[in-house]
Amino acid sequence: MENFVDETTRQATRQWTLAQPAVSAFISSVVRDFRDRDDVLQNVAVAVVESFHAYDSNSPFIPWALGIARRQVGLYWRRRGRDPLVFDDDAVACLAIAFHEEAQTRSAKFDFLQDCLGSFDGRAKKLLGLRYRDDMKPAAIASETGMTANSVAKALQRIRDQLRACIERKSLEASVP
């Protein structure tokens, strides 16, 4: 591969790999369907490489990539007819800034997520699998597990809060900024 990829493409790929978690999360926040999110994300990846010649390397990459993501999301909305359960343009603009800031300060901490996931077992592990691996919503999980939708939603909230606390603790122990 080294023989075929030129320096510009190598730089684009490197930058994209670093920016991808923030861009992916940003798209997830406004494109609710996981499969559509994958499609939009891949279109953004393509557009980033195609437009990389226009990127000013003196400015931060993530806001630039988020700008491309906003345009691709806009196109997606226009194709689908806007989902009534997404944010308005001003909120999306606020979120683009917020994802950039969060990526700068917190992105590395999420590397501890795998470790923290390993500490769960039993019901919590099952709920996480149903929600994130099988893409089931609380109501569907409720019928699968015999719980109520409300108790599933509360349990998921608790699990995510515990994961966040675990990630913070581990990153503090490892002195990750």
Next chain:
Amino acid sequence: MNPKYQKLIHGYLDNSLSTEQQSELNQWIKADPKHARQFASSMMLHDRLRSELATSQEEAAPVVAASRLPSRLWRRRSFALASTACVLLLAFSLLWQSVDTPSASAAVVELNRIIEANEHSTDRTFLISVLEAVIPPKHRDPGSPERRRPPKPSLDGAVLDVRGSNQFVLKRMTPRGELFITGSNGETSWAVRPDGPIRYSDDLTRFARDLPGHEDRLPINNLHDGLEALRTAYDLELLPQEAPDRAAGQEHPTDRRMLAVKKPGFLGAARVEIQYAESSGKIREMRFDDMAYGPQRIALTMTATKEQTFPDDYFDHSSHHGQERVVEYE
């Protein structure tokens, strides 16, 4: 964080908010940059959870040929891996674009050339030919709202002048052979009927409704957005090059064709075929199949006939009627 908004964020993550709650969350995010960051932080965890767990499922799955993977599982690839792989695939396609491979990657590269050529074009004129018009059963009821509207002048043989993404002049003939012109200069849209007042509006969509595609928010005059939409909403395929039939007087023997088939769940024509100059990427003709047009589903071609620079005021209504006509604002 206020527990109320914490709950709203978690509700959003699990797709369980009501419209009112969504609106409340929307306002809260805009109210303070800190709020937006709190939401972004939760969303990053949510997104990483999805990536980690979907990937772990894939790793646990038995190895089978990609073509046999259920599409749902195939799509659940790690986002990082998939999108980075996409970048690398694109890099290869850019490097290998000279190879005549009718692959989706090659089609994307060609689409980029078409988009770039379109961006550099001056004003253009297209001739519209309607190939087929069908009224779906749901609109056959004479009492349906669509059927109650007055018939539109025929699109067949219409001439469409375009500039950029939002300026156009559409000239159609009425059954009595009179010109019916609609257009937009990017600031107002307008209609010049054979009789009666000239009407114009600040609403750019007001008189753009006679442009096919407006129902799907992609009127055919807006080639910029239309071509961009092909990337997102369509599967692309480069059609094999045909040997030029010079005996039949084939006008453009070096043209290529691309077929775009709409993905499920998206709006727009079911199929779009683009004939373009292989050397420059300039569009010669576009064909739209199964496209919404009022109560009808139509198939049409849009053939480029001229490229020129119109006068600055060409897209104003005043360039298309006499000064004696009454002008009304709507």
